[in-house]
Amino acid sequence: MNNSNPVCKLLGIKYPIIQGGMAWISGGGLVGAVSAAGGLGVIGSGSMTADLLRHHIRKARSITDRPFAVNVPMMYHRTEETINIMEEEGVKIIITSAGNPAAFTSSLKERGFIVMHVVSSVRQAIKAAQSGVDAVIAEGFEAGGHNGKQETTTMVLVPAVAAAVDIPVIAAGGIASGEAMAAAMALGAKAVQIGSLFIAADESSAHEAFVDAVLAADEGDTMLTLKELSPVRLLKGQFYDQVQEAYKNHATVEELRELLGRGRAREGMLCGNLDKGELEVGQVCMMMKKRMPAGEMIKELIEQYNSTLDRMKGMGV
Ligand SMILES: Cc1cc2nc3c(=O)[nH]c(=O)nc-3n(C[C@H](O)[C@H](O)[C@H](O)COP(=O)(O)O)c2cc1C
Structure with missing residues (x-):
C-alpha cells in the first residue's frame, strides 16, 4: 500500500x-x-x-x-x-x-x-x-x-x-x-x-467486434447525445445515425425513449451487434x-x- x-x-x-x-x-x-x-x-x-x-x-x-x-x-x-x-x-x-x-x-x-x-x-x-x-x-x-x-x-x-x-x-x-x-x-x-x-x-x-470498433475509432468518432433522456457518449454508427435522424424530425422525449428501447447497450457491447447496439466509449478511444x-x-x-x-x-x- x-x-x-x-x-x-x-x-x-x-x-x-x-x-x-x-x-x-x-x-x-x-x-x-x-x-x-x-x-x-x-x-x-x-x-x-x-x-x-x-x-x-x-x-x-x-x-x-x-x-x-x-x-x-x-x-x-x-x-x-x-x-x-x-x-x-x-x-x-x-x-x-x-x-x-x-x-x-x-x-x-x-x-x-x-x-x-x-x-x-x-x-x-x-x-x-x-x-x-x-x-x-x-x-x-x-x-x-x-x-x-x-x-x-x-x-x-x-x-x-x-x-x-x-x-x-x-x-x-x-x-x-x-x-x-x-x-x-x-x-x-x-x-x-x-x-x-x-x-x-x-x-x-466487451465483445471482440466492439473492441475492434473501439481500436479503429478516430478523432470525432464519439459524440455526446440523448441529452433529453440521460446524456451518453456513443461511438458513431447505425444507432447513433438513427438518433440524429430522430432529432432532425423533432422527435419528442417519448419518441427518443422508444427509439432507445431496452437492451441496446447489452446488444452492442456484450453481443457485438454494432448496427443495433448502443456503443459507449470515451473520446480517448482515438489514442487506443x-x-x-x-x-x-x-x-x-x-x-x-x-x-x-x-x-x-x-x-x-
Ligand atoms: C462502456 C462503458 C460503460 C460504463 N458504465 C458505467 C456504469 O455502469 N456506471 C458508472 O458510474 N460509470 C460508467 N462508465 C464510466 C466509467 O466508470 C468511467 O468513469 C469513465 O469511462 C471514465 O472516462 P474514460 O472513458 O474517458 O476513461 C462507463 C464507461 C464506459 C466506457
Whole structure:
C-alpha cells in the first residue's frame, strides 16, 4: 500500500488508479486482474442481476485478496438488493453514480462502507461532500458512458472541484496514459479513474467486434447525445445515425425513449451487434491502439507516469 497518497491509503491499494465500473464490461475477471496489479478494480453492477453480481464478486476474490469495489448507479430499482449482497460478500468499497448522494450516503456510511460518488459538476461535488462521501470522482465530458449535461471537460472540472471541496478528488474522463494521469494529478486530483482503456483489456467482457470498433475509432468518432433522456457518449454508427435522424424530425422525449428501447447497450457491447447496439466509449478511444492484459496496462501507466514526472522536472522556467 502507498501510505503517502490519501486515496491509496483510504482504499488500501498500491497505485492511485481506479478502473471505472462499466456496465456489460467490468466483471470479476477484469476487476480481479486490476486489483491484483495494484489498482482498484470495480465491478459494474448496473447490468447485473443479484446472482450475477454475487458470481462476479466471488470470481474477483478468487483472483486476488486485494481490495476491489462495486459501482452502483443509484437510480436503478435493484439498489437495496445490490448493497445487501455487497454486505453479505464483504465488499467494503462502493462507488455510487447517478442519484442524489444526500439520500443514501449517511446510511451507507452507517453500514460501514467507504463511499465515493461520481460527479460531473462543481455543484454536484459540493453536494456529495456535504453528504459525507469519502472522495468524489470528477468525471469530465470526454468520458465514455453517461455524462453531465454541463459538458465540463476534465481539464476544467478537476481543478474547479479540487478548489471547492476538502476531500480527495479523483479525476476521470480522457485518461488512458501515464502522461494524462500526471496532468490530472497536476490539476489537483489524488488519483484517476479510467474506463475506456480497460474495454481493450484481455479480461474485459466487451465483445471482440466492439473492441475492434473501439481500436479503429478516430478523432470525432464519439459524440455526446440523448441529452433529453440521460446524456451518453456513443461511438458513431447505425444507432447513433438513427438518433440524429430522430432529432432532425423533432422527435419528442417519448419518441427518443422508444427509439432507445431496452437492451441496446447489452446488444452492442456484450453481443457485438454494432448496427443495433448502443456503443459507449470515451473520446480517448482515438489514442487506443491495442489489446493488452489489464495488469500490463497498469504497469505501463505507472512507468509512463513516473517518466513524465522526471521529464517535467527539467521544464521549470
Ligand atoms: C462502456 C462503458 C460503460 C460504463 N458504465 C458505467 C456504469 O455502469 N456506471 C458508472 O458510474 N460509470 C460508467 N462508465 C464510466 C466509467 O466508470 C468511467 O468513469 C469513465 O469511462 C471514465 O472516462 P474514460 O472513458 O474517458 O476513461 C462507463 C464507461 C464506459 C466506457
